[in-house]
Amino acid sequence: MTKINIDKEKCIGCGTCVxxxxxxxxxxxxxxxxxxxxxxxxxxxxxxxxxQACPTGAISIEE
Ligand code: SF4
Structure with a gap:
């Protein structure tokens, strides 16, 4: 099952993904x-x- 993970340590809250x-x-x-x-x-x-849209590499997707 697909799951989108966000590494909260890496996320800087830039809002690009949003x-x-x-x-x-x-x-x-x-x-x-x-x-x-x-x-x-x-x-x-x-x-x-x-x-690749995230500048800090905080987003990873499990397929
Ligand atoms: S693009 Fe990356 S760093 Fe920016 S808000 Fe989204 S997850 Fe956080």
């Missing part, structure tokens, strides 16, 4: 990104595009 993939990410109360959906393919995105 801006690029608003169906998938939002910023939490801690100022860090969190995944609100794992269905990125349904939203029209692919694994590499999402992982």
């Amino acid at each position: 801006a690029m993939f608003p169906e998938i990410f939002e910023l939490g109360d801690d100022g860090k990104s969190k995944a609100i959906s794992d269905d990125y393919t349904g939203a029209g995105y692919d694994k590499d595009t999402i992982e």
